[in-house]
Amino acid sequence: MKNKSTNLAVVSNKTFEATKVVNLNHYDISSALQTTLDFNKLIQNFSSKVASMVPHSAYVYTNKEFGLEIKNGVFSRHSCSYALKVEDQTLGELKLMRSHKFDIADLELLETLLCCLIYPLKNATLYQQALRMAYTDPLTQTSNRSAFDDYIKREISLATRHSKSLSIIFLDVDHFKHINDQYGHECGDVALTSVAKWIKECLRSSDAVFRFGGEEFVVILSETDLIGAELVAERIRNNIENHTMSYNMQAVNITASLGVSELRGNETVDALVKRADGAMYKAKKNGRNQVVLAF
Numbered sequence: 001m002k003n004k005s006t007n008l009a010v011v012s013n014k015t016f017e018a019t020k021v022v023n024l025n026h027y028d029i030s031s032a033l034q035t036t037l038d039f040n041k042l043i044q045n046f047s048s049k050v051a052s053m054v055p056h057s058a059y060v061y062t063n064k065e066f067g068l069e070i071k072n073g074v075f076s077r078h079s080c081s082y083a084l085k086v087e088d089q090t091l092g093e094l095k096l097m098r099s100h101k102f103d104i105a106d107l108e109l110l111e112t113l114l115c116c117l118i119y120p121l122k123n124a125t126l127y128q129q130a131l132r133m134a135y136t137d138p139l140t141q142t143s144n145r146s147a148f149d150d151y152i153k154r155e156i157s158l159a160t161r162h163s164k165s166l167s168i169i170f171l172d173v174d175h176f177k178h179i180n181d182q183y184g185h186e187c188g189d190v191a192l193t194s195v196a197k198w199i200k201e202c203l204r205s206s207d208a209v210f211r212f213g214g215e216e217f218v219v220i221l222s223e224t225d226l227i228g229a230e231l232v233a234e235r236i237r238n239n240i241e242n243h244t245m246s247y248n249m250q251a252v253n254i255t256a257s258l259g260v261s262e263l264r265g266n267e268t269v270d271a272l273v274k275r276a277d278g279a280m281y282k283a284k285k286n287g288r289n290q291v292v293l294a295f
């Protein structure tokens with residue numbers, strides 16, 4: 001509010017009318033952009049706030065760092081695009097489109113208005129980077145236990161609401177203590193990173209892998225029943241067994257034991273995980289390097 005009255009107080013001469021309008025618009029845009037740290041909402045707000053000054057029919061915002069492509073509206077022949085950057089930090093690229101050409105006055109005004117977007121976009125970037133760090137295991141670069149807790153709750157409620165199947169795979173690396181003891185802790189770390197990579201090689205983009213604890217991983221397979229999940233688990237087991245890790249000129253063979261469970265009606269997260277963990281434990285008892293289904 002203080003800024004708004006400052007702008008009004010300063011603009012006393014009628015010749016500053018245009019500046020006043022722009023300043024007030026800037027204030028209005030800046031305020032609207034400060035209400036969110038979500039890229040989608042941020043770009044949508046910016047587009048709708050500037051639409052009366054720089055009319056456009058569509059926008060596309062791309063951000064390689066976060067793998068984003070946010071688009072909306074009717075795509076047209078003419079476009080202008082800006083690579084957004086502040087203090088050496090890239091903030092993505094924004095493109096506006098419409099059926100008639102953007103003239104120099106449009107572009108100048110748009111460049112001024114884009115200044116309002118830069119810092120909210122930087123804040124959103126910092127926030128999303130912090131969120132990603134909080135949810136990522138630094139060693140294996142898979143999602144961590146906190147991410148699992150959030151993700152599985154959402155997946156269970158979606159599966160229940162839409163009557164879709166949902167399965168999980170609980171994986172534990174075999175004799176991992178032996179790898180650490182024989183080749184050293186650093187080799188153990190490389191082994192965990194390799195296992196994470198080999199698991200990911202067997203998954204679809206809609207499947208999610210999490211480092212659950214020390215040498216334990218959990219895979220969440222949405223819209224997948226027990227038989228489908230067994231196939232994936234067997235593919236993962238096979239992929240791990242068929243790779244040989246080389247460490248300090250030594251060949252290290254790794255295997256894993258896997259337990260699979262499918263969500264039952266009204267089952268809690270803990271119960272679902274416990275059944276998969278129990279099945280994995282049976283796989284260990286049966287001789288390791290195998291997949292066991294939880295019934």
Ligand SMILES: Nc1nc2c(ncn2[C@@H]2O[C@H](COP(=O)(O)OP(=O)(O)OP(=O)(O)O)[C@@H](O)[C@H]2O)c(=O)[nH]1
Binds near residue numbers: 139173187189214215
């Ligand atoms: N290098 C490394 N080791 C870890 C990490 N987290 C846990 N560990 C080790 O993983 C080992 C797990 O050992 P155990 O629980 O006895 O299991 P295991 O040797 O895999 O035997 P089974 O599970 O019965 O096949 C321990 O030695 C932990 O110290 C890690 O981030 N890096």
